Amino acid sequence: MSYIFNRLLSIALTLFLITIITFAVxxxxxxxxxxxxxxxxxxxEALAGLRKALGLNDPLVLQYGRWIGGMVTGNWxxxxxxxxxVADLLIQKIKASSLIVVMSMGIALICAVPxxxxxxxxxxxxxxxxxxxxxxxxxxxxxxxxxxMMILLFARTLGWFPSSGFADPSVSLEQALAHAFLPSxxxxxxxxAHLTRMTRSTMTGILGQEFIRVGRAKGLKERTxxxxxxxxxxxxxxxxxxxxxxxxxxxxxxxxxxxxxYTGMGWLTYQALLNRDIPLIQATVFVIAAVxxxxxxxxxxxxxxxxxxxxxx
Amino acid sequence: xxxxxxAKGLLGAALVIAMVLTAIVAPLVIPADYGTRxxxxxxxxxxxxxxWLGTDQxxxxxxxxxxxxxxTSLGIAGAAVLMSLVVGxxxxxxxxxxxxxxxxxxxxxxxxxxxFPVLLLALTISAMLGPSIPxxxxxxxxxxxxxxxxxxxxxxxxxxxMPYVEAARAAGATDLNLILRHVAxxxxxxxxxxxxxxxxxxxxxxxxxxxxGLGTQPPQSSWGLMIQAxxxxxxxxxxxxLVPGAAVAITVLGLNMSGDILRDVFDPRTR
Numbered sequence: 001m002s003y004i005f006n007r008l009l010s011i012a013l014t015l016f017l018i019t020i021i022t023f024a025v026x027x028x029x030x031x032x033x034x035x036x037x038x039x040x041x042x043x044x045e046a047l048a049g050l051r052k053a054l055g056l057n058d059p060l061v062l063q064y065g066r067w068i069g070g071m072v073t074g075n076w077x078x079x080x081x082x083x084x085x086v087a088d089l090l091i092q093k094i095k096a097s098s099l100i101v102v103m104s105m106g107i108a109l110i111c112a113v114p115x116x117x118x119x120x121x122x123x124x125x126x127x128x129x130x131x132x133x134x135x136x137x138x139x140x141x142x143x144x145x146x147x148x149m150m151i152l153l154f155a156r157t158l159g160w161f162p163s164s165g166f167a168d169p170s171v172s173l174e175q176a177l178a179h180a181f182l183p184s185x186x187x188x189x190x191x192x193a194h195l196t197r198m199t200r201s202t203m204t205g206i207l208g209q210e211f212i213r214v215g216r217a218k219g220l221k222e223r224t225x226x227x228x229x230x231x232x233x234x235x236x237x238x239x240x241x242x243x244x245x246x247x248x249x250x251x252x253x254x255x256x257x258x259x260x261x262y263t264g265m266g267w268l269t270y271q272a273l274l275n276r277d278i279p280l281i282q283a284t285v286f287v288i289a290a291v292x293x294x295x296x297x298x299x300x301x302x303x304x305x306x307x308x309x310x311x312x313x
Numbered sequence: 314x315x316x317x318x319x320a321k322g323l324l325g326a327a328l329v330i331a332m333v334l335t336a337i338v339a340p341l342v343i344p345a346d347y348g349t350r351x352x353x354x355x356x357x358x359x360x361x362x363x364x365w366l367g368t369d370q371x372x373x374x375x376x377x378x379x380x381x382x383x384x385t386s387l388g389i390a391g392a393a394v395l396m397s398l399v400v401g402x403x404x405x406x407x408x409x410x411x412x413x414x415x416x417x418x419x420x421x422x423x424x425x426x427x428x429f430p431v432l433l434l435a436l437t438i439s440a441m442l443g444p445s446i447p448x449x450x451x452x453x454x455x456x457x458x459x460x461x462x463x464x465x466x467x468x469x470x471x472x473x474x475m476p477y478v479e480a481a482r483a484a485g486a487t488d489l490n491l492i493l494r495h496v497a498x499x500x501x502x503x504x505x506x507x508x509x510x511x512x513x514x515x516x517x518x519x520x521x522x523x524x525x526g527l528g529t530q531p532p533q534s535s536w537g538l539m540i541q542a543x544x545x546x547x548x549x550x551x552x553x554x555l556v557p558g559a560a561v562a563i564t565v566l567g568l569n570m571s572g573d574i575l576r577d578v579f580d581p582r583t584r
Contacts, residue, residue: 014425014428018425136569140562142540142561145540148543151547152547156547156548247429247431254525269433270436285437288433293428
């Protein structure tokens with residue numbers, strides 16, 4: 001019980017710090033909302049008037065308090081470029097992005113675990129070399145480069161998938177999946193390379209342990225040893241690393257969604273940054289950081305499901 | 314040292330050295346206007362004897378541009394990692410050495426910063442400061458600092474509890490003396506590994522920033538910017554994207570290979 005209480009307290013504190021950092025980065029740095037709304041060529045008096053009306057001359061603590069107050073009461077402000085409430089925009093875009101986040105994570109795990117196990121089982125032989133080299137190349141290329149290559153191959157040359165755009169799953173699930181596939185693949189490849197490396201190194205460690213030798217001595221089939229006993233021990237760390245990569249994914253979706261013109265959270269963040277839509281930047285940055293933090297928490301809890309030896313301390 | 318002399322270690326080191334030399338030497342031997350000179354009659358030419366790697370949509374020679382881009386891309390990445398070391402080392406060292414309240418406060422801040430995806434943090438800082446090379450360095454440098462601080466802290470925590478540090482303390486060494494002479498030199502190996510890997514990620518981050526228009530600005534040549542410019546011409550001139558893409562890949566691959574080998578050399582647990 002006290003573990004859960006401490007954990008909740010720590011989440012609240014971290015969320016509070018996230019709001020401070022978000023606010024600091026977007027407020028202390030040059031560029032303000034008034035200039036954004038009126039443009040740099042506007043009348044200085046009108047600009048000063050707007051600054052006053054928006055409360056931009058107030059002390060920072062007061063401005064922060066106002067922002068937090070709005071966040072807590074559900075008033076997240078109005079987007080300067082889209083002219084709609086930020087909260088509505090976010091809900092809509094999070095739904096769009098969750099599809100590619102889940103798909104890319106799925107693609108990465110489905111490919112990485114067997115590849116990593118295969119490399120570990122054939123340690124120091126050509127299979128290991130081939131899979132490790134492929135993974136190393138995978139982590140060395142920027143995601144957007146994969147994305148461009150995929151557009152060129154699967155959309156322009158083969159015409160199998162649309163090269164850009166977003167389709168609403170509630171209108172046509174098939175269209176939605178087709179539009180989400182290439183961005184997910186581009187995101188998933190880099191992730192897959194990381195996870196393959198992780199699975200290989202964890203499995204290599206586990207296959208060298210005592211209980212594996214006992215299993216072999218007992219005459220268990222190699223397949224049973226690898227897939228049932230060794231993998232059961234390796235999956236915890238792999239899931240942990242996969243969960244920690246949620247942060248990496250949320251960074252990468254900014255580039256990938258922009259490249260594929262997939263109008264989700266990443267695309268929205270980019271539009272906000274490009275147009276210095278400060279209320280929108282504050283909301284998107286806060287939401288992404290909060291999601292990443294909660295994903296890390298979920299990983300900790302999941303770890304306990306996969307590894308019953310770990311107790312709540 | 315022996316452990317570094319593997320095929321992977323040698324290849325990784327060779328790639329890194331080649332790229333660093335290119336970054337240093339290219340601007341000295343290639344006249345600056347070679348990278349920006351436009352020849353409208355020679356647009357989107359495939360690789361040939363005249364243009365070894367072809368030309369781009371403005372008739373600029375890709376070989377010169379990719380060579381000159383090495384300095385921008387590696388320079389930004391190197392300066393950003395250096396900045397994260399300068400900021401992250403003292404933070405991590407203070408947390409690991411003094412422990413207790415200092416550690417709690419600093420690590421709470423570092424952990425919170427780790428909730429922000431590196432690219433998101435770098436893009437936000439760069440967008441707020443205004444896109445330029447110095448701002449890209451600051452943005453990437455700040456985004457990478459928490460990772461380094463975390464690793465330095467862990468190592469400092471371990472080393473501070475070693476008997477030789479205890480002995481030096483008993484002999485009357487001051488905190489500063491302990492940190493500089495006994496703790497710092499012994500935490501360096503894992504930090505060199507992390508810095509190498511960070512450098513690889515920083516090259517990718519710079520490319521992403523420039524690709525999105527929030528890093529290096531034209532007419533400067535940077536690999537991310539070149540890939541961005543190639544997008545509309547890939548059907549007819551795929552080399553315009555493949556050349557800078559390969560430059561990024563070779564550099565990051567070399568850094569990752571060196572990082573892997575350095576880790577094997579320095580970290581006995583993974584042997």
